[in-house]
Amino acid sequence: MDDVHRFSKMGLKPSGIRAINSQAKTLEKTRKVFHLELGQPYFDPSNFIKPAIETALSEGLNNKLFAYIPNKGDDASRATLSQWLTAHYPNDIDPDNEVIFTTGCSEALVAIYGALLDNHSEVLVPTPAWPHYLEAAKLFQAKAVPVPLCSQNGFQLTLDQLDATYTEKTKLLVINNPNNPTGVCYSLDFQTELLAWARQKNIVVLFDEIYSTYSYDDTFTSVLNHPGLLDDNAIYMNGFSKSLGVPGLRVGYLLAKKPLCDEINKIHQYLTVSTSSLSLKIVANAIKLPELNNYLSQQCCDHQQRNQLVHEALQQSSLKLSKAAGAFYFFIEYPEEFGPSKEVCSKILQTHGVALCPGDIFGDEFKHHFRLCFSTSQEDLMEALGHIKNFFEAN
Ligand code: PLP
Numbered sequence: 001m002d003d004v005h006r007f008s009k010m011g012l013k014p015s016g017i018r019a020i021n022s023q024a025k026t027l028e029k030t031r032k033v034f035h036l037e038l039g040q041p042y043f044d045p046s047n048f049i050k051p052a053i054e055t056a057l058s059e060g061l062n063n064k065l066f067a068y069i070p071n072k073g074d075d076a077s078r079a080t081l082s083q084w085l086t087a088h089y090p091n092d093i094d095p096d097n098e099v100i101f102t103t104g105c106s107e108a109l110v111a112i113y114g115a116l117l118d119n120h121s122e123v124l125v126p127t128p129a130w131p132h133y134l135e136a137a138k139l140f141q142a143k144a145v146p147v148p149l150c151s152q153n154g155f156q157l158t159l160d161q162l163d164a165t166y167t168e169k170t171k172l173l174v175i176n177n178p179n180n181p182t183g184v185c186y187s188l189d190f191q192t193e194l195l196a197w198a199r200q201k202n203i204v205v206l207f208d209e210i211y212s213t214y215s216y217d218d219t220f221t222s223v224l225n226h227p228g229l230l231d232d233n234a235i236y237m238n239g240f241s242k243s244l245g246v247p248g249l250r251v252g253y254l255l256a257k258k259p260l261c262d263e264i265n266k267i268h269q270y271l272t273v274s275t276s277s278l279s280l281k282i283v284a285n286a287i288k289l290p291e292l293n294n295y296l297s298q299q300c301c302d303h304q305q306r307n308q309l310v311h312e313a314l315q316q317s318s319l320k321l322s323k324a325a326g327a328f329y330f331f332i333e334y335p336e337e338f339g340p341s342k343e344v345c346s347k348i349l350q351t352h353g354v355a356l357c358p359g360d361i362f363g364d365e366f367k368h369h370f371r372l373c374f375s376t377s378q379e380d381l382m383e384a385l386g387h388i389k390n391f392f393e394a395n
Contacts, residue, residue, distance in 0.1 A: 016361030024355035034384035037355040041245035052285035073101030077284035089224035097258040105252040114267035117142035121171040127363030155182040178211040178326025181371040185220035211327035213243040249279040306374040313385040352387035
């Protein structure tokens with residue numbers, strides 16, 4: 001067996017987003033680069049998060065702060081989160097049995113897959129989708145089955161499409177609301193229909209709401225508004241990377257009924273033991289800050305302005321796009337004659353210094369698309385949009 005096959009038995013693809021990001025960073029040594037590739041909030045959270053860090057440290061720099069914490073996260077942090085959720089949604093969340101803090105949603109996803117999937121199972125993933133949903137299934141020799149959505153239909157998912165892709169092997173359906181990369185949001189009615197469909201098929205639905213604080217009209221409703229959500233074979237996940245702008249702290253969480261939570265926790269134990277004690281304390285303190293709601297609304301408002309800017313700048317061009325209802329991305333289709341998306345994104349980066357993600361990272365069908373992340377400064381965004389227009393007009 002040659003080395004390549006010996007060391008890549010699972011056939012995992014390296015992250016396409018990180019690949020373009022590292023090309024962009026190399027180029028940045030010699031010229032200005034506009035980073036519209038990585039889904040990283042542009043704003044500086046320092047002032048907001050500082051009191052939460054100070055509170056964490058004021059409890060004392062001692063052995064307790066550095067000790068192992070329970071796998072699911074310390075009791076006080078789980079209680080804080082469940083109180084916060086119970087205050088906002090008609091669902092009682094038991095902090096001892098239904099909550100696990102994870103090392104970001106990325107780790108939560110792997111732990112969930114580990115608990116539910118084996119080499120005979122399939123997970124339905126509406127595409128275009130965050131690439132982890134597709135790749136992580138390979139870790140368990142399971143199959144991610146794409147459910148391709150189309151732009152003509154506003155990238156909307158239908159139950160007929162799910163019926164057409166469901167098989168006896170299907171164990172899980174992943175719903176990302178608001179969606180990365182399309183910006184589409186799902187109503188509560190539709191999510192209730194999805195849950196009913198899944199109950200009838202006896203499969204679990206994973207709701208990933210990591211972009212829940214970025215919603216720009218009234219199309220987004222959290223599935224936590226569905227009373228008794230967890231009784232319905234559902235798992236909910238969210239995190240603080242995007243909402244608080246702290247992806248480096250690596251804190252996410254998942255909610256599930258006790259039997260499922262216990263199974264997921266077994267995988268989580270072996271993956272990371274727990275999230276970082278200090279990161280978790282900071283985030284739990286941040287949830288309690290009185291400025292939290294204002295802070296989140298301000299970020300949402302700033303992103304709404306950027307959403308508008310992109311839409312206005314590109315809608316009269318040869319590019320096809322719809323305004324994002326949520327999250328901070330546009331998934332844009334360009335005329336086929338420009339060629340495949342990896343080549344196009346590489347060319348725009350080299351010639352204009354604009355880093356974008358090729359569409360086929362999000363699903364094989366999307367060969368003439370790119371994802372644009374609009375979480376960046378308005379000046380950079382305006383300049384980058386000018387370059388993108390020039391590129392598609394001049395070529
Ligand atoms: N879910 C979606 C849809 C994402 O786009 C991302 C990151 O980009 C994540 C989950 C993971 O976020 P984290 O691991 O930082 O919590």
